[in-house]
Amino acid sequence: MTLAFVLDGLVVGLAVGSIYALIALGFALLYKSTKILNLAHGELVLFGGYLAIALTRALDLPVLAAFGLGVAATLAAAAALGFVVERGVMRPLFGQPLLSVIIVTLALGYIIRGVMVGLWGGDTRQFPPVIPADVVRLGSIPIPRVGVWSAGVAVALLVVFSLFFRYSLWGIAMRAAANEQLTASTLGVSLKRVFAYAWAFAAIAGSVGGILIGLWLGVNFALAHVGLKALAAVILGGLDSIPGAILGGFIIGVLETVVGGYIDANVVLFGIPLQGFKDITPFLVILLVLLVRPYGLFGTEHIERL
Amino acid sequence: MSVRPAGDFKTHYAADMALLDTRLYRVGFLALLVVLAAAPVWAGRYLFLLNTIGIFAIGAVGLALLTGFAGQISLGHAAFMAVGAYTSWYVTTRLQWPFVAALPLAGLVAFVVGAVVGLPSLRIKGLYLAIATMAFQFITEYVIIHTAGGMAGNVVPPARIGGRVFQQEADFYLYLLLPLWLASGVFAANLVRGRIGLALMAVRDRDYAAQVLGVPLLYYKTLAFALAACFAGISGSLFAHYNRVIGAEHFGIGLSIDYIAIIVLGGLTSVWGPHLGAAFVTLLNQGLRFATPLLVAALPGLGKAATPLREIVFGTLLIALLIWEPGGLATLFRKLKRYLDLWPFPH
Numbered sequence: 001m002t003l004a005f006v007l008d009g010l011v012v013g014l015a016v017g018s019i020y021a022l023i024a025l026g027f028a029l030l031y032k033s034t035k036i037l038n039l040a041h042g043e044l045v046l047f048g049g050y051l052a053i054a055l056t057r058a059l060d061l062p063v064l065a066a067f068g069l070g071v072a073a074t075l076a077a078a079a080a081l082g083f084v085v086e087r088g089v090m091r092p093l094f095g096q097p098l099l100s101v102i103i104v105t106l107a108l109g110y111i112i113r114g115v116m117v118g119l120w121g122g123d124t125r126q127f128p129p130v131i132p133a134d135v136v137r138l139g140s141i142p143i144p145r146v147g148v149w150s151a152g153v154a155v156a157l158l159v160v161f162s163l164f165f166r167y168s169l170w171g172i173a174m175r176a177a178a179n180e181q182l183t184a185s186t187l188g189v190s191l192k193r194v195f196a197y198a199w200a201f202a203a204i205a206g207s208v209g210g211i212l213i214g215l216w217l218g219v220n221f222a223l224a225h226v227g228l229k230a231l232a233a234v235i236l237g238g239l240d241s242i243p244g245a246i247l248g249g250f251i252i253g254v255l256e257t258v259v260g261g262y263i264d265a266n267v268v269l270f271g272i273p274l275q276g277f278k279d280i281t282p283f284l285v286i287l288l289v290l291l292v293r294p295y296g297l298f299g300t301e302h303i304e305r306l
Numbered sequence: 307m308s309v310r311p312a313g314d315f316k317t318h319y320a321a322d323m324a325l326l327d328t329r330l331y332r333v334g335f336l337a338l339l340v341v342l343a344a345a346p347v348w349a350g351r352y353l354f355l356l357n358t359i360g361i362f363a364i365g366a367v368g369l370a371l372l373t374g375f376a377g378q379i380s381l382g383h384a385a386f387m388a389v390g391a392y393t394s395w396y397v398t399t400r401l402q403w404p405f406v407a408a409l410p411l412a413g414l415v416a417f418v419v420g421a422v423v424g425l426p427s428l429r430i431k432g433l434y435l436a437i438a439t440m441a442f443q444f445i446t447e448y449v450i451i452h453t454a455g456g457m458a459g460n461v462v463p464p465a466r467i468g469g470r471v472f473q474q475e476a477d478f479y480l481y482l483l484l485p486l487w488l489a490s491g492v493f494a495a496n497l498v499r500g501r502i503g504l505a506l507m508a509v510r511d512r513d514y515a516a517q518v519l520g521v522p523l524l525y526y527k528t529l530a531f532a533l534a535a536c537f538a539g540i541s542g543s544l545f546a547h548y549n550r551v552i553g554a555e556h557f558g559i560g561l562s563i564d565y566i567a568i569i570v571l572g573g574l575t576s577v578w579g580p581h582l583g584a585a586f587v588t589l590l591n592q593g594l595r596f597a598t599p600l601l602v603a604a605l606p607g608l609g610k611a612a613t614p615l616r617e618i619v620f621g622t623l624l625i626a627l628l629i630w631e632p633g634g635l636a637t638l639f640r641k642l643k644r645y646l647d648l649w650p651f652p653h
Contacts, residue, residue, distance in 0.1 A: 037433050037437075089625055089629070092629045093628065093629060096628070096632065098379070098432050098433065099373065099377075099379055099570075099574075100570075100628045100632060102379060102433070102436055103566055103567075103570055103624060103628060104624070104625055104628055106563055106566070106624075107567075107620070107621040107622075107624035107625045107628075108621065108625065109621075110563075110617040110618070110620055110621030110624075111617070111618050111621035111622060111625075113614070113617060114614035114615070114616075114617035114618035114621065115614075115618060117613065117614045117617075118613065118614045118615075118618070122613075228440075228444075231437065235434075235437060239433075275452070276448065276451075276452070277448075279448070280444055280445055280448045283440075283441035283444045283445055284441075284445070286437060286438065286441040287438060287441050287442070287445075290426060290429075290430050290434055290437070290438045290441075291426055291429070294429060294430045294434055
């Protein structure tokens with residue numbers, strides 16, 4: 001493992017990680033305020049990517065204008081989807097056992113992915129060239145321009161979200177509900193609204209992630225797996241910690257690129273080359289974290305009493 | 307007509323312990339068995355459906371024990387099935403051992419793997435356990451692809467006992483699947499009524515309280531995983547020898563979710579649930595496979611949209627059922643029975 005390889009991996013990993021962090025933010029946000037882990041989050045990523053590409057291609061405008069409009073419409077659609085899901089599916093299930101909720105989110109993922117694939121087919125779809133597909137150099141390290149952009153957007157959005165939670169009334173209400181649902185509810189926080197907003201924001205975060213990945217690599221139906229990588233990030237960071245999710249995203253991105261990439265290319269175990277190891281690195285991280293520190297780096301340790 | 311006497315008139319323990327406690331049930335079950343055994347006569351070329359239902363019902367019985375009765379969520383059931391299938395493949399092709407050794411070995415290996423995977427369930431539970439088992443699922447897929455030839459598909463010989471080869475649908479069904487299916491169902495039904503089943507349910511309802519009451523958590527949680535995996539392993543072995551070709555794509559995360567769908571649709575805490583669910587899901591799959599081309603022919607504009615029809619229908623059904631009838635098909639049947647009991651009076 002040469003220094004150049006590590007540095008390259010570090011930079012690319014941070015760029016990828018910023019997208020994971022954004023998607024992971026959606027997970028953590030939703031879990032924190034509703035105690036629901038949305039296993040359909042990957043499909044929300046898919047939703048954003050597909051819809052934005054379709055809209056950008058459909059609008060008969062200069063590329064950048066079409067892209068801007070398309071993204072705005074996609075985010076609005078994502079928020080609407082979040083509201084619909086909350087109202088139509090999650091609210092009737094309020095208070096149901098955990099298994100039902102997990103299955104419902106899985107089923108939701110099935111439906112969203114089915115509709116997406118049904119509408120736009122299973123092939124990889126690309127944005128029209130919005131950002132030039134060249135490589136910029138950071139010192140001596142090459143990095144795709146799209147990577148820089150996505151990292152920038154991801155970081156900006158993370159800042160916006162954290163400011164929202166810190167200073168806006170809705171953000172404060174959501175934090176209150178997340179902290180102590182019952183108390184917040186008795187003090188006048190409408191849990192229904194908080195849940196609806198949490199779903200909308202999670203969908204938006206996922207969609208932005210999908211758009212960024214679409215800009216970089218294009219989208220196809222296998223993209224839902226990115227949601228699972230982001231899941232690794234939230235597990236690592238601690239399910240109910242938003243800074244943890246963000247940090248986790250960066251760590252997973254770097255780990256995957258550096259360690260996974262290295263093993264992928266170089267390690268032979270019992271005569272079997274470990275190709276594609278990169279793709280399961282996040283799952284190994286999940287297992288390791290769950291075994292050693294189930295509540296993650298910054299999550300609340302759950303203490304059970306009778 | 308009353309299905310059940312209006313009171314408890316049992317006079318000896320044997321009657322109290324009976325699995326089928328009224329004459330109607332006994333006659334009904336016997337009739338069901340006769341119908342199932344006569345399937346090669348009436349099912350004709352659709353016998354493969356019963357074979358598929360049986361194979362997945364055996365796996366689903368295991369998952370119902372684990373999730374329905376012990377309350378441990380697993381999103382990696384297909385991986386256990388893969389363990390059984392590939393054990394069977396390895397034993398019959400590489401080691402050249404007979405099928406009669408491969409089938410129990412597949413169950414045994416899956417049992418051990420299940421116990422190991424189940425160990426963390428003492429520390430993590432609920433959501434975290436679901437995620438851990440999902441990770442196990444993906445890692446198993448990776449291992450299969452990189453060690454056993456994976457995507458290319460491995461050819462498995464047909465099941466053979468002594469000089470008899472179960473290559474025909476009817477042979478496989480009558481002499482191999484049906485007895486195993488029946489045995490697994492009865493075994494599970496008895497298990498959940500006994501000491502182990504009661505312990506598992508205690509663990510499900512409140513695991514810490516169960517431990518305080520003297521139920522060893524580690525033992526029962528691990529046992530639940532191991533048993534579930536064992537059922538899945540046997541089902542995997544049957545699948546391998548039935549399908550004759552196995553590949554990583556047969557045991558993907560999609561199948562794990564299908565398994566969850568099977569037990570949820572069938573009814574989580576019912577002995578009949580996994581069987582009803584497996585039948586329902588298999589028939590629905592087949593129906594959709596049949597209906598999709600017709601739909602496309604009728605509405606050509608639909609074209610692409612019809613391909614993922616199965617996923618959309620499955621997802622919608624699951625959500626609708628969980629919202630309106632969380633007990634699944636088994637509860638629907640129970641309601642129907644009660645309705646018939648009281649008919650024509652509403653209460």
